[in-house]
Amino acid sequence: MKRLNDARILMYSHDTFGLGHLRRCRTIAHALVERFKGLTVLIISGSQIAGAFAFKARVDFVKIPSVIKLYSGDYTSISDHIDIADTLAMREALILQTATLFDPDIFIVDKEPLGLRGEVVKTLTAMREKGCRTILGLRDVMDAPERLDEDWSKRNVLSEVASLYDDVWIYGPDNFWDPLQGLNVPDGLARKVTYTGFLERDRLDSEKDFAARLPEDFILVTAGGGGDGADVMSMVLAAREYDRNLVYPLVLVTGPFMRREKREEIKRRAALLTNVTVIGFDNELETIIDRATAMIGMCGYNTFCEILSFDKPALFLPRTHPREEQLIRATRAAELGLTQILDSERAMNPATMADALHVLPHAAKPSQSDHAIDLDGLGVIVAHVDTILSGQSNTTRTSRAAPQSAAAVL
Numbered sequence: 577m578k579r580l581n582d583a584r585i586l587m588y589s590h591d592t593f594g595l596g597h598l599r600r601c602r603t604i605a606h607a608l609v610e611r612f613k614g615l616t617v618l619i620i621s622g623s624q625i626a627g628a629f630a631f632k633a634r635v636d637f638v639k640i641p642s643v644i645k646l647y648s649g650d651y652t653s654i655s656d657h658i659d660i661a662d663t664l665a666m667r668e669a670l671i672l673q674t675a676t677l678f679d680p681d682i683f684i685v686d687k688e689p690l691g692l693r694g695e696v697v698k699t700l701t702a703m704r705e706k707g708c709r710t711i712l713g714l715r716d717v718m719d720a721p722e723r724l725d726e727d728w729s730k731r732n733v734l735s736e737v738a739s740l741y742d743d744v745w746i747y748g749p750d751n752f753w754d755p756l757q758g759l760n761v762p763d764g765l766a767r768k769v770t771y772t773g774f775l776e777r778d779r780l781d782s783e784k785d786f787a788a789r790l791p792e793d794f795i796l797v798t799a800g801g802g803g804d805g806a807d808v809m810s811m812v813l814a815a816r817e818y819d820r821n822l823v824y825p826l827v828l829v830t831g832p833f834m835r836r837e838k839r840e841e842i843k844r845r846a847a848l849l850t851n852v853t854v855i856g857f858d859n860e861l862e863t864i865i866d867r868a869t870a871m872i873g874m875c876g877y878n879t880f881c882e883i884l885s886f887d888k889p890a891l892f893l894p895r896t897h898p899r900e901e902q903l904i905r906a907t908r909a910a911e912l913g914l915t916q917i918l919d920s921e922r923a924m925n926p927a928t929m930a931d932a933l934h935v936l937p938h939a940a941k942p943s944q945s946d947h948a949i950d951l952d953g954l955g956v957i958v959a960h961v962d963t964i965l966s967g968q969s970n971t972t973r974t975s976r977a978a979p980q981s982a983a984a985v986l
Contacts, residue, residue, distance in 0.1 A: 580614040583965050586680035588671065588699075590692040591622040591642070595801040595831070597686050598623045599878050600747070603775050604684070604713075605635045607954040608961060615965075618678055620671055622692070625832055629859050638674050640667045643692065668695040675699045681965060682709045687718075689728075689737045700740045709964050712741045714755050715877045716748025716774070717908075720900040721758025728759065738765040745957065746771045747877070749950035753908055772957055773950035777878075777885040782863045791851065794825035795936060796868035796888075798861070800876045802831020806838040808874060808893050811923045813845045815933055816852065818926035822933055825851040829864065832857040862886075870936045875906035875915075883915065884949055889939035890915040891932055893923045913945035 587605060589597040598621050605617040609632055619626075619637040626637050641663045671691070675683065683703045689712055690697050700710055718724050728734060737744065746755060750771040797812050799805020809828055816822050828846065830839050839856065846852040858864060865871065865886050873879040875892040883890045892915055894902035910917040916939060922928045942949060 577613045578611060578962065580612045580965055583612065583615045583968075584678060584680045585615065585617045585682045585684065585961070586675055586678055586703075587617065587619045587684045587686065588691065588696055589619060589621045589623070589686045590688045590695075591626075595623070595625075596876050596878050597621075598626055598629070600713075600775065601684075601686055602629060602631065602635070603777065604954065604957060606632050607958060609634045611958045612961070612965075618674070618680075620674055622667070628832070628857070638670070640670050643667075664693050664695060667692065668698065671696055672699045672702065675703055679706070680708055681968060682711060682961065684711045684713055685741075686713050687715060689733050689741075690731065694731075697736070697740070704740065704742075709743070710741045711743045711745060712737060713745045713747060715901070716746060716755060717753050717877075717901045717905045718755040718899075720904065723900065724755075725759050734759060734761060734765060738762050738768075741768065743960070744769045745960070747773075747775055747953055749773050752912075752950075753904065770956070770960065772953040773955075774881050774884060775953040776951040777862055777882050779866050779886075780860050780863050782860050784860060784863070786863060786867060789855075790827060790853065790864065790867060791825035793869045793937075794827045794851075794853070794867075795870045795872060795933070796827050796829065796864060797872045798829045798865075798879065799831055799834075799874055800879060802829075802834035802839075802857075804895060805831055805874065806834055806842065807920070808872065809842045810845075811893065811926075811929055812872060812933070813842065813849070813852075814924075814926045815929035816849050817845070819930035819933075822930055823851055824933070824937055825853070827853045827855065827864065827868070829855045829858065829861065870939065872936070875902040875909070875917075877905070880905055880909065880915075881951075884942050884951060887941045887943045889936060889941055891936050891939075892917045893920065896920070912947040913940070914942045914947060914949070 585608060587601045589601045591597050601619050605619060608617055609615055615634060617635045620640060621637050622640050622642050624642045626639055643660065643663055685696060704710055746769060748771060797809060799808050809830065812826065828842065830842060843854050846854045862882065865882050865888065868888060870889040871883055872891045872893065875894045892906035894906040896903050906917045909915045918932055
């Protein structure tokens with residue numbers, strides 16, 4: 577472990593819905609504090625359940641008001657009594673206040689270059705004026721190129737990124753996918769891009785008694801936060817209802833954001849079948865994945881990294897709306913022989929889904945593919961942070977002016 581003198585990293589995760597952004601930031605933060613003694617990481621998160629996760633020493637989070645992204649693409653406040661404009665104004669002010677008081681050496685923004693509705697632009701500008709290194713972290717896949725280009729062009733995102741960020745990290749290898757393909761990327765911005773490789777996930781030293789509630793061998797069905805995962809669960813259950821010769825145990829993790837009526841319907845159907853266990857939410861999903869024989873999911877970024885990390889045969893049923901991110905990732909993974917994919921039309925046929933369930937426990941693991949899997953993303957990130965912070969004086973922190981009061985910031 578390398579010693580750093582009170583270095584600070586601030587991370588921003590907009591988290592309109594789901595768990596992916598917060599879990600990715602948490603993974604990176606934990607890798608950094610494990611490598612650097614004296615480093616503190618603070619995560620600004622809009623997740624409704626950020627407090628449900630355990631954080632390592634020297635990693636903490638600040639919760640900003642939550643919003644929900646509707647299917648139409650619009651946003652609404654969690655509370656019916658607060659206007660969305662007021663919620664966004666509070667978020668912007670709290671982000672700037674937190675950054676000013678925390679006074680980071682590095683500011684890492686996850687996925688949304690300008691933040692939700694531009695809420696992080698003022699903070700990026702203020703941090704750069706203070707000499708803070710600004711970094712944009714992007715998923716391996718963002719969306720279909722034409723959709724991303726349409727969205728970013730009307731907001732002039734690429735020009736803003738070129739002026740607001742020192743570096744752009746893409747959390748995947750360059751031979752898997754280019755999330756910026758089809759976009760008119762300025763030369764100056766292209767030179768700032770680094771492909772890190774995928775972010776490997778570790779097994780947890782859990783003290784929970786998972787054996788008491790999990791079968792010895794099982795197929796894990798997970799849909800991340802679960803906000804849009806009910807269809808995946810329903811299609812798997814339909815296959816079991818159709819083919820009673822399917823007796824291989826299933827464990828379904830519905831996620832914390834699945835609508836209550838959907839979750840109850842899944843539980844009701846599962847109770848009528850043999851060897852089907854339903855879990856609502858567990859903050860140690862890595863341990864459950866480690867115990868699984870195979871996985872079924874939608875191919876979100878975290879799920880894909882977990883399948884590669886734990887080397888599990890996988891079947892993906894990706895969504896295609898409102899973004900094609902999962903479809904692109906699942907299709908590319910299948911092309912490389914890493915996983916299997918079943919489109920929604922075929923998956924809705926119980927007989928087809930049943931055939932897939934019969935085969936899945938015996939399917940090839942990602943490691944059996946001819947494609948070399950790059951899981952060194954955390955190592956690359958740690959090395960970059962080491963280079964950045966090693967170039968700064970160890971006495972910089974003590975020479976900074978005392979932070980303003982909260983009242984002055986607001």
